[in-house]
Amino acid sequence: MSEEIVRAEGLKKTFTLSRKQQKIEKTGETRRIAVDGLSFSAYRGEIYGLLGPNGAGKTTTLRMLSTLIRPDAGDAFICGHSVVKDPAKVRDEIGFMTSELKLEGFFTPDYLFDFFGAMHGVEKAVLAQRKRELFSKFGIDRFAEVQVKNLSTGMLQKVSLVIAIVHDPSVVIFDEPTNGLDVLTAKVVTDFLSELKAMGKSILLSTHIFSLVEKLCDRVGVIIDGKMAAEGTLEEIAKGDLETAFFDLYHSIKGETV
Amino acid sequence: MKLLALMKKEFHRFFHDPRLIITMLLPGLVIFLLYTIMGEAVHTEPEKNAYKVYVEGDSSVTAVIGSIIEARGETVEWVLLEDREAARKEVEAGEAAAILTFSEGFDDSLVDPAKTDSVVSILYDPMDEAGSAFYALAVGLLQEIGMKFSIQAESVTTTDGIGREIMQQILPFIVVCFVFSACMSVTLESVAGEKERGTLSTILVTSAKRSHIALGKIIPLACISMLGALSSFLGVVLSMPKLMGLSLGMLGGYSFGMYVLLFLLIFSFVPLIVALISTISTVARSVKEASAYTSVLMILVMVISLVTAFLPAIGNWVVAIPVLNAVVFMQELLAGSLPVWQSLVSVGFNLLYTALLVFIMTKMLSSEKIMFGK
Numbered sequence A: 001m002s003e004e005i006v007r008a009e010g011l012k013k014t015f016t017l018s019r020k021q022q023k024i025e026k027t028g029e030t031r032r033i034a035v036d037g038l039s040f041s042a043y044r045g046e047i048y049g050l051l052g053p054n055g056a057g058k059t060t061t062l063r064m065l066s067t068l069i070r071p072d073a074g075d076a077f078i079c080g081h082s083v084v085k086d087p088a089k090v091r092d093e094i095g096f097m098t099s100e101l102k103l104e105g106f107f108t109p110d111y112l113f114d115f116f117g118a119m120h121g122v123e124k125a126v127l128a129q130r131k132r133e134l135f136s137k138f139g140i141d142r143f144a145e146v147q148v149k150n151l152s153t154g155m156l157q158k159v160s161l162v163i164a165i166v167h168d169p170s171v172v173i174f175d176e177p178t179n180g181l182d183v184l185t186a187k188v189v190t191d192f193l194s195e196l197k198a199m200g201k202s203i204l205l206s207t208h209i210f211s212l213v214e215k216l217c218d219r220v221g222v223i224i225d226g227k228m229a230a231e232g233t234l235e236e237i238a239k240g241d242l243e244t245a246f247f248d249l250y251h252s253i254k255g256e257t258v
Numbered sequence B: 001m002k003l004l005a006l007m008k009k010e011f012h013r014f015f016h017d018p019r020l021i022i023t024m025l026l027p028g029l030v031i032f033l034l035y036t037i038m039g040e041a042v043h044t045e046p047e048k049n050a051y052k053v054y055v056e057g058d059s060s061v062t063a064v065i066g067s068i069i070e071a072r073g074e075t076v077e078w079v080l081l082e083d084r085e086a087a088r089k090e091v092e093a094g095e096a097a098a099i100l101t102f103s104e105g106f107d108d109s110l111v112d113p114a115k116t117d118s119v120v121s122i123l124y125d126p127m128d129e130a131g132s133a134f135y136a137l138a139v140g141l142l143q144e145i146g147m148k149f150s151i152q153a154e155s156v157t158t159t160d161g162i163g164r165e166i167m168q169q170i171l172p173f174i175v176v177c178f179v180f181s182a183c184m185s186v187t188l189e190s191v192a193g194e195k196e197r198g199t200l201s202t203i204l205v206t207s208a209k210r211s212h213i214a215l216g217k218i219i220p221l222a223c224i225s226m227l228g229a230l231s232s233f234l235g236v237v238l239s240m241p242k243l244m245g246l247s248l249g250m251l252g253g254y255s256f257g258m259y260v261l262l263f264l265l266i267f268s269f270v271p272l273i274v275a276l277i278s279t280i281s282t283v284a285r286s287v288k289e290a291s292a293y294t295s296v297l298m299i300l301v302m303v304i305s306l307v308t309a310f311l312p313a314i315g316n317w318v319v320a321i322p323v324l325n326a327v328v329f330m331q332e333l334l335a336g337s338l339p340v341w342q343s344l345v346s347v348g349f350n351l352l353y354t355a356l357l358v359f360i361m362t363k364m365l366s367s368e369k370i371m372f373g374k
Helices: A019-024 A058-065 A087-093 A109-119 A124-137 A153-164 A183-198 A210-216 A234-238 A242-254 B002-015 B018-043 B061-071 B084-093 B129-145 B159-197 B199-204 B210-243 B248-253 B256-283 B287-310 B312-320 B324-334 B340-366 B368-372
Strands: A004-016 A031-043 A047-051 A073-078 A094-097 A171-175 A202-207 A219-224 A227-233 B050-056 B075-080 B098-102 B119-124 B150-155
Touching (some): A004 A058, A004 A202, A031 A047, A031 A058, A031 A073, A031 A202, A031 A219, A031 A227, A047 A058, A047 A210, A058 A073, A058 A171, A087 A094, A094 A153, A109 A124, A109 A153, A109 B002, A153 A183, A183 A202, A183 A210, A202 A210, A210 A242, A219 A234, A227 A234, A234 A242, B002 B018, B018 B159, B018 B210, B050 B061, B050 B084, B050 B129, B061 B129, B098 B129, B119 B129, B159 B199, B159 B210, B159 B256, B159 B324, B199 B368, B210 B256, B210 B340, B256 B287, B256 B324, B287 B324, B312 B324, B312 B340, B324 B340
Parallel strands (some): A047 A202, A094 A171, B050 B075, B050 B098, B119 B150
Antiparallel strands (some): A004 A031, A004 A073, A219 A227, B098 B119
C-alpha cells in the first residue's frame, strides 16, 4: 500500500442548536453531534470519497481537515501535520475548495493567482512558471485579465480550482465538487479532478452523488449520522451497484427506508 | 511578504476603482463648494443700507463716499463726532456703521504728494452688515485715490477671535463626523462585505497569520480613510471662514505646532475608528448588520464629541478616553492653546487602543463561531 497522507483519528464535532433550529426541527436537544469519532485514512495519489446524505457530517469533517474549524475531540494529520497543533502547516499542504469559498469579483484571475500565491508564500519565479503552466493547461490565459465578476460559471470554476492549487499542495480537498453546477461546468470539475490525479495529487472529496464516486473514487467512506458506516474500495463496499449497497447500509443502521 | 500582499490587495482594490476614489474624495469637495456657496449667498446678499457714520475732522472724501452711496440707492447720515465712547457703543450695537476720523489737514494730502503724514482711521464692526459694507466701500475708495496717507482700521470686535471661537466649537465635531463616515464607507465593505461574500474565508484557508490578515485590512484601510478624512478636513477648514464671512487669512493665525498636533490627533483617531469598525464588521454576519451596529457607534461618537463642554470634571484623565481626547484637544488647539503633552499622550492612547482592537480582531478571525457560525 502507498504512503498514508491523510489520517483522521476519532474526529468529533458537536454544535449548539439555536432556538430557531430547535423549533424548525421540533426537538428539545440543545447540542447536535455532527461528527462522532470518525477515523479513516487516505493514501498518496488516490481519490478518496466521503459519501453520505445531507447532514451526515461530510462538510464538517472536511472543514476540520482544512483547519477552518477545530475538532472537539480527536485529531487529523495531513502529511504528518496535526490539524489541531499545527494548522498553518496543514494549510500549506492542502488546497481546499468549497462553494462557500468565493473569489472577489473585482480582481482578475491573473491578480488573484499572484495574491493567493503570495498568501501561501510561493516564490515569485516559481509562481510565474506555475501560472503559465496552469493557465495554459486549463485555458485560463484567454481570460486572465477579465474581472472575475464578468466570467461565466465554467470559467469561474476553473479559476477557483486553479487558485486552490496555486501552491502545489499535496492534498486537494473538495466539498461537494459538482453540487449545483450545470452539466458543462460539472464536466470541467470532474476532468480537473482526473487531471489532478494524473499529476499525482491525493484528493479527498465529499459528495452524495453515487455516479461521481463510481466515476472518480478509488476508495470510499460511507458516513451516516457522523459515523463511518463502511469503508473500502468500490468493489469491497458495493459489490456491483453502489446505490443499492448504500441504501441497504442506511436501512440496516437507521432501521428505516428512504 | 504575506502582510505586504494583503495590504497591496486592499490598496489595489481601492485605487483601481474610480468609483471608490470619487466616493472617498467627493465629500471634501462637496463640503467646500456647498459651504462656500452658502457663505457667498449669506454674505453677499445685496442689502440696501442706511448708514449712520460719525465723522471727526474735515475732509471732502465724505462727500465722495456719500455720492457713491447714494448712487447705489442707499443713504448715509453724517454725524459730527462729539462723544467718542457713546459713538463707539452705537457701532458695537450696530446702530451706527462706523466712526471715520480724519487727521488735521487731511485734504492737503490729496493734492500734495509730498505730504505723507495724514491718517484716516475707520472704526467699525466687521460682523455688522452695514459696518463691513461701509468699511469695504470707504477703504476701496481711499485706496483708489492712491495718495500717501495711511488708513487705519479698527474693529470693535476681533474677527479672528470670533472665528476661532466658532471654529473651536464646530470644527472638531464636524471633523469627527467626517472622519467616521470616511472610515465607515471603506471599512464596512472591505471587512463585512468580504465576510458576507465568502472571500474572507478563502484567505483564511491559506497559511497567512490571522494577525497579518487583521493588519492587512486595518493598515491600508486607515491610510485610505486618512485620504478621505484629509479631503473632508480641508473642505471644512477652507470653507468654514467663507461660510462665516471671515477671511481665509485667519487660518494663518494658528501656529505650525498647532497644525502638527491637530493632524497627529486626527491621524491617531483614524486607525482607531477603522480598527473599531473592522472589529464590529468581523462580528457581523452581513454588511447590513455591520451598518446597523456602526450607526449606533456613530451616534455615540457624535454625542461624545458634542458633550465635551459638559465634562470638565474628568480632568487630565480625558487623555485616556478615545474620541473624547481627540475632540477636547482639537478644541483647545483651535482655541489657541498648545497642550503638547496631553495631545501626544492622547495620540499614544489612541494607538494603544488600535493595537488592542487589532488583537481582538485577530482572535475573532480565529474563532470558528464568529467566522463560520450560522
